[in-house]
Amino acid sequence: MSKPNFPSYQVRVSPKAKRVNLTISEVGELNIVVPVGFDHRKIPEILLSKQKWIETTTAKVKAERALLCQNAKVLPQEVNLIAIGESWQVQYTNHSEFLIRELDHNQLLVSDHYPKIRHTLSQWLIGKATNYLIPQLRLVSQETSLPFCQASVRQQKSLWASCSSRRNISLNRNLLFLPPDVVHYVFIHELCHTRHMNHSSDFWTLVGSYVPNYAHLDAQLNQSRLFVPAWADISTMNL
Numbered sequence: 400m401s402k403p404n405f406p407s408y409q410v411r412v413s414p415k416a417k418r419v420n421l422t423i424s425e426v427g428e429l430n431i432v433v434p435v436g437f438d439h440r441k442i443p444e445i446l447l448s449k450q451k452w453i454e455t456t457t458a459k460v461k462a463e464r465a466l467l468c469q470n471a472k473v474l475p476q477e478v479n480l481i482a483i484g485e486s487w488q489v490q491y492t493n494h495s496e497f498l499i500r501e502l503d504h505n506q507l508l509v510s511d512h513y514p515k516i517r518h519t520l521s522q523w524l525i526g527k528a529t530n531y532l533i534p535q536l537r538l539v540s541q542e543t544s545l546p547f548c549q550a551s552v553r554q555q556k557s558l559w560a561s562c563s564s565r566r567n568i569s570l571n572r573n574l575l576f577l578p579p580d581v582v583h584y585v586f587i588h589e590l591c592h593t594r595h596m597n598h599s600s601d602f603w604t605l606v607g608s609y610v611p612n613y614a615h616l617d618a619q620l621n622q623s624r625l626f627v628p629a630w631a632d633i634s635t636m637n638l
């Protein structure tokens with residue numbers, strides 16, 4: 400029998416877990432969640448029984464990651480911000496006097512004189528999201544009478560948006576790439592968290608009172624990374 404070739408793994412004990420749960424992160428790390436009181440000596444046996452799944456999933460995740468990292472370096476010729484209905488044609492220039500400039504007719508001029516061009520584009524996206532998405536969120540907040548405290552745009556690797564217990568809402572800049580109805584659902588979802596800081600049935604009832612088809616939109620949101628072009632992927636920004 401060949402020696403099992405497991406990736407390094409970390410174990411987390413969760414009061415919510417009812418059974419052992421294995422997941423492979425997007426960078427190929429194996430995470431093991433176990434219920435409280437679980438006998439950790441059983442882990443090698445579990446890993447052995449799941450060996451095939453661990454190997455195939457890790458290989459698949461690593462291949463996807465390698466492709467993403469490769470594609471992330473390809474700079475865009477066009478940027479479609481479908482959330483706000485804008486499409487930009489991008490031109491690159493070797494100017495040293497500016498980093499990025501918006502011209503007439505949705506032309507974007509980006510300097511490739513300096514390194515980190517993706518960071519320049521990222522800052523531009525943050526500005527767009529701040530100027531367009533936050534006012535939209537404010538409008539939805541007024542329509543629903545669900546007030547929040549402050550809103551900001553962030554580069555969050557794994558969250559589309561979040562709401563703190565102080566009712567501060569953070570939006571991911573990449574929401575700009577998502578369909579408007581999905582973005583509207585995200586606003587409603589976070590605004591409902593200003594009243595229920597959990598995903599209880601009361602929370603979902605409130606969400607459903609504003610967006611009856613929320614289950615469909617939530618499922619769409621879970622697939623929404625596919626809308627984000629590789630160059631805008633936040634997990635590869637420091638490549």
Ligand SMILES: [Zn+2]
Nearest residue numbers: 588592597598
């Ligand atoms: Zn939530």
